[in-house]
Amino acid sequence: MEKFTKIISKAIPLAIENVDTDQIIPARFLKATDKKGFGDNVFRDWRFDKNGNTNTAFSLNNSLYSGSILIAGDNFGCGSSREHAAWALVGYGFKVIVSSFFADIFKGNALNNGLLPLQVTPSFLAILMKTVQENPETKIEVDLENQTISLSDTNVYENFDIDPYKKTCMINGYDDIDYLLSKKEMIEAFEIQRK
Amino acid sequence: MSKTLFDKIWDQHVVDTIKEGPQVLYIDKHLIHEVTSPQAFNELKERSIPIFRPNQIVATADHNTPTINQHLPIKDKLSKNQLEQLSKNCFDNNITLYELGHKYNGIVHVMAPELGITQPGLTMVCGDSHTSTHGAFGAIAFGIGTSQVAQVFASQCLLLKKPKSLRVTVNGKLKKGVLPKDVILYIISKLGTNSGTGYFCEYAGNVFEDMSMEGRMTVCNMSIEMGARGGMIAPDETTFNYIKDRQFAPKGTDFDKKVAYWKTLPSDIDAVFDQEYIFDADDIGPMVTYGTNPGMGIKITETIPKENNSSFKKSLEYMNFEAGSSLIDQRINYVFIGSCTNSRIEDFRVAANFIKGKQKADNVTAWLVPGSKQVETQIIKEGLKEIFENAGFELRQPGCSACLAMNDDKIPKGEYCVSTSNRNFEGRQGQGSRTILASPLVAAATAVEGKIIDITKHLN
Numbered sequence: 001m002e003k004f005t006k007i008i009s010k011a012i013p014l015a016i017e018n019v020d021t022d023q024i025i026p027a028r029f030l031k032a033t034d035k036k037g038f039g040d041n042v043f044r045d046w047r048f049d050k051n052g053n054t055n056t057a058f059s060l061n062n063s064l065y066s067g068s069i070l071i072a073g074d075n076f077g078c079g080s081s082r083e084h085a086a087w088a089l090v091g092y093g094f095k096v097i098v099s100s101f102f103a104d105i106f107k108g109n110a111l112n113n114g115l116l117p118l119q120v121t122p123s124f125l126a127i128l129m130k131t132v133q134e135n136p137e138t139k140i141e142v143d144l145e146n147q148t149i150s151l152s153d154t155n156v157y158e159n160f161d162i163d164p165y166k167k168t169c170m171i172n173g174y175d176d177i178d179y180l181l182s183k184k185e186m187i188e189a190f191e192i193q194r195k
Numbered sequence: 196m197s198k199t200l201f202d203k204i205w206d207q208h209v210v211d212t213i214k215e216g217p218q219v220l221y222i223d224k225h226l227i228h229e230v231t232s233p234q235a236f237n238e239l240k241e242r243s244i245p246i247f248r249p250n251q252i253v254a255t256a257d258h259n260t261p262t263i264n265q266h267l268p269i270k271d272k273l274s275k276n277q278l279e280q281l282s283k284n285c286f287d288n289n290i291t292l293y294e295l296g297h298k299y300n301g302i303v304h305v306m307a308p309e310l311g312i313t314q315p316g317l318t319m320v321c322g323d324s325h326t327s328t329h330g331a332f333g334a335i336a337f338g339i340g341t342s343q344v345a346q347v348f349a350s351q352c353l354l355l356k357k358p359k360s361l362r363v364t365v366n367g368k369l370k371k372g373v374l375p376k377d378v379i380l381y382i383i384s385k386l387g388t389n390s391g392t393g394y395f396c397e398y399a400g401n402v403f404e405d406m407s408m409e410g411r412m413t414v415c416n417m418s419i420e421m422g423a424r425g426g427m428i429a430p431d432e433t434t435f436n437y438i439k440d441r442q443f444a445p446k447g448t449d450f451d452k453k454v455a456y457w458k459t460l461p462s463d464i465d466a467v468f469d470q471e472y473i474f475d476a477d478d479i480g481p482m483v484t485y486g487t488n489p490g491m492g493i494k495i496t497e498t499i500p501k502e503n504n505s506s507f508k509k510s511l512e513y514m515n516f517e518a519g520s521s522l523i524d525q526r527i528n529y530v531f532i533g534s535c536t537n538s539r540i541e542d543f544r545v546a547a548n549f550i551k552g553k554q555k556a557d558n559v560t561a562w563l564v565p566g567s568k569q570v571e572t573q574i575i576k577e578g579l580k581e582i583f584e585n586a587g588f589e590l591r592q593p594g595c596s597a598c599l600a601m602n603d604d605k606i607p608k609g610e611y612c613v614s615t616s617n618r619n620f621e622g623r624q625g626q627g628s629r630t631i632l633a634s635p636l637v638a639a640a641t642a643v644e645g646k647i648i649d650i651t652k653h654l655n
Contacts, residue, residue, distance in 0.1 A: 017506040018388055018488050022620040027599040031259060031273035033233035033280045045622050050608060073506065075389040078422065078488070079620060080599075081324040082231065083340035104358075104392055104424050105324060105338055112342035163356065165216030175342065180350035181244070183211060183219055187352055190210045190221055 001114045003173040007095055007142045008152060010067030013059050013132045019072055020079035021106060025088040027080075038084050039091020064136040068095040071128050075099075077106025077117070086113045096142050098149065100125045111166050112175060118142065118149060124158045144170060197463035199360050200429055201395045204335045204460065208318045210352060217354040223317040225251055225347050226303050227290075229281040230258045230601070231322030235345035236284040246288045248351045253312055254285050254292040257302045259601045262564050262591035265295055274602065299442075301567020301593045304328040304535035308412065309569050311441025315430035315457040320347060325535045325617065326425075327418040331411035332438070333430035333460050335395070338419065358424055359469040361394035362462075365402040367476030372654045374545065375410035376537060376615065376634035378402060379417045380482035384492035386472065391423030394470065397462065398428050402476050408437040409541035416536045417617050420489035429461035481650050483522050484619045484632040486510040491619070495523065495637065495649055513621055514629050515609075522631070522647050529612035530561040530642040531624070533591075534598035537615035537635050538566030540573045546639040547579040555587035556645030562604060563588055564596040588642070600625045613641040 029041045046058050054061050070089070076099040077085065086109040089097065094115060100122040102110075110117045120128070131138050131151060139152035144167065150157030162170075169175060180187075198206070210219040232254070239246065246252070259274045269275040278295065285292035293299040299306055304325055307313050315333035320326060322344045329336035339353065346353055363382055396418050403411060411428045418426030435454050438444045445453045480494035487510040493499065499511070501518040511518060532538070532546055543565065555561060563583060565571040571593055574580050580590050597604040598616035600623070606612045608627030615638050616623075619630035633641070640650050 015505070016509065017504075020488070020618075020620045022599075022618070022623050026622060026626070027601045028626075030230050030601060031271075031277050033277055034237065035234050045626055050626050075392075075422075078388055079324065079419075079618060081322060081338035081340055083234075083322075083342060086340070101389060101392070103389070103422060105340060105419075109340035109342065112340060163216060165213055165354070176346050176354045177238075177242070177244070177349050179354065180219065180346055180352050183352070184247075184350065187210055187219070187221070187350055191351075194221075 001173045001175050004095070004114055004116060004144055004170040006144065007068060008139055009069050009095075010065070010137065011069035011071050011128070011132045011140050012065040012067055013129050014070055014072045015129055015133070017073035018075045018078055021077055021082050021085040022079055024077070024085040025082065030082060030084055035087045037091070038088035039093070042088040042092040068093055069140050069142065070094050070097045071125070071132055072097055072099045074122070075101045075103060077110070078103040081105045081109070083109040083113070086110045086115055090115050098125065098128060111170065114170065114173070116142065116144065116170065118160050120149060120158050120160060127156065197466040199462040199466045199468065200333060200397055200427055200460055201335060201360055202466070204316055204318065205357060208335070217356045219352050220318065220355050221352055222320050222347050223251065224253070224312060224319040226307055226319065226321035226326070227252060227254045227344065228258055228303050228321070228323065229256050229277045231341050232284065232344055233277065233280045234341050235348055238345040239348050244349045246290070246348050249289045251351060252290045253307065254281060254290055255300055255303050255306055256281060256295050258595045258599065260295050260594040261602055262562070262594050262596045262604055265592045298568050301569065302535045302538060302595055304412070304416065305538060305566030305570065308332065308408070309441065309567060311438050311444035314438060314444070314453070315434060316460055320353065324419045325416050327423070328412050328416040328535055330415040330418065330425045330427040331408060332434055333427060333457065335425060335427070337425040358395045359393055361391060361396045361423065361470040362468040362472070363396060363398050364400040364471070364473045365398070365476055366400040367402065369402060369476050369479060372481055372636060372650050373479050374634040374636055375406055375413040377482045378479055379414045380484065380489070380492045380632060381479045382474065383417065383421045383490050384482065385474065386421050386490070388420060388488050388490040389422040391418065391421040394423050396423040396426045397468070398426060403428050404431065407541060408433060409539040412539065413536055417489065420617060430457045481634060481637055483637065483647065484630070485514060485516050485522060487513055487619055487621050489617065489619060489632060492632070495647070496651060523649050525611065525647045526558070527611050527613050527631070527641050527646055528558050528560060529606050529610055530559055530638050531564070531597045531612055531614040531616060532635055532638050533562065533564030533566070533596050534616035535566065535595070536617045538564060538570065540570050542615065542635040543570070543574050543579050544577070545635045547582045549636060549639040550586045550588070550643060551582050553586055553643045555642050558645045559642050561588050561642045562591055562597055564591045565593045567593050597624050599623060600628070613638050613647065
């Protein structure tokens with residue numbers, strides 16, 4: 001997993017609530033047996049119509065917007081547990097998803113892939129969304145160490161929460177397998193004691 | 196201190212607690228399928244980590260399998276490869292696999308309970324969000340991502356923060372024609388799609404106590420559609436009777452010992468939940484959804500509400516429905532009875548009971564897809580297949596099918612499908628398809644009439 005410390009980037013607005021993982025990556029693209037290539041099909045059916053024509057009205061296709069931060073509506077990532085959704089967003093180049101609420105399984109999947117699900121208050125989300133929509137050149141700064149998200153070169157910012165264990169993992173690029181393997185003796189003892 | 200059903204099982208499975216961090220939770224049973232496991236197997240292989248407890252894993256092929264001609268080679272190259280990968284991975288690692296064609300093959304959340312693998316008091320996971328289904332037995336069961344599948348492969352444990360507790364109580368008597376699917380669609384329509392996020396939900400009250408195991412599974416299955424990682428129902432005589440004598444159920448005195456333990460699991464009478472909701476059975480009617488998330492549901496006799504926000508409008512635009520209108524008499528060309536929500540024998544009994552002596556409407560293409568080989572066999576044994584065929588329906592072979600349309604069972608663009616599955620997301624059943632979630636009874640009635648009818652008028 002890649003290490004994550006600080007990111008300064010422009011952002012792409014996605015002012016839709018309840019974005020489910022079927023929209024992030026439709027089921028017909030889940031036939032792969034590796035993690036590669038999902039980025040090409042992220043939000044496939046919103047980016048393209050059935051004949052493959054680009055939907056220019058969709059924000060990811062709007063050349064005004066770019067960057068590795070996605071600003072999304074409430075309850076992002078609901079639905080299926082498919083981790084392909086996180087792989088698709090990472091594959092497309094996103095490093096941070098900002099929303100006022102994340103679905104549980106998606107949140108865990110994102111963190112396990114070095115993608116930061118950053119939860120802000122609804123009012124701060126509204127400010128970010130409006131600012132980026134009105135001025136696509138706006139830069140946003142995400143500082144994981146200090147747990148802050150801010151509009152660059154302004155004093156508009158908010159603190160965000162993250163599980164301290166997960167924060168350490170993100171900053172150092174560790175994953176849960178490393179930790180769980182270090183506990184193997186304890187797990188074996190637990191199994192014996194339960195019998 | 197008093198404990199909930201969830202607390203009791205969770206606390207018994209905690210191996211360790213990280214200071215200010217998550218807990219190490221031991222997992223008893225790990226179910227896997229072809230779509231969310233290959234990358235986890237690869238991960239372990241690349242890191243030279245062996246599978247820690249292969250005998251606690253059970254595999255099936257379901258998401259990406261055809262529902263006709265299962266004896267023939269699979270045409271789609273990618274699907275074929277994915278199924279071959281699963282077989283190879285299971286063979287290489289000594290994991291039990293019920294592959295396509297096996298007498299125990301089926302949708303993971305149908306076949307595990309019917310084999311007696313699912314039992315009260317267990318912790319169970321699967322790389323599928325509808326793992327919540329198994330909570331119907333009083334187990335802690337929840338969906339996980341592929342990284343977590345790899346973690347369980349490596350250590351039989353997961354790092355998790357204990358979720359908060361939620362209880363939904365429904366008391367009273369359900370009206371005629373109101374099925375477990377209607378109960379859960381009603382609850383989600385009242386609570387919304389994210390009210391359960393961060394919680395594990397227990398369903399309580401006589402409505403759930405009176406339900407069959409099939410009905411309880413339908414309810415727990417859709418817990419994730421209100422955001423809850425899992426749903427649970429206290430184990431009781433109905434649960435024990437269902438498990439008894441099944442393939443992998445404990446036998447003889449072992450079974451009696453287990454039952455004695457299972458009886459200790461229900462929530463203590465004074466247990467406190469972080470959140471409680473109470474509903475009256477009398478207020479629940481047959482339900483349909485009108486939008487693009489499972490919370491957008493109404494009683495079949497109600498009209499689509501009017502809401503002034505852009506996501507709501509986008510949703511109605513996709514469905515081509517008008518706020519304030521009714522779904523009754525809406526012409527429907529596709530009906531799907533199947534999925535891990537409603538593909539058990541009881542669901543097909545309900546459908547057959549309505550269909551018997553009637554004919555399928557000419558405009559309707561209906562897919563009846565049993566949840567497992569065992570359900571398929573039972574349908575034939577009970578003579579339901581004959582009823583379906585006499586009415587012009589075709590019974591297909593088991594699998595997830597048109598619930599997520601990974602295989603060829605896709606609803607065409609712009610078409611409505613009245614479906615007994617669990618998600619009405621945009622394009623869920625095929626690009627541009629429009630899903631209306633409903634019970635097997637409403638689905639069967641739609642298939643016969645070729646349009647949505649007020650089922651409440653047809654039952655007396």
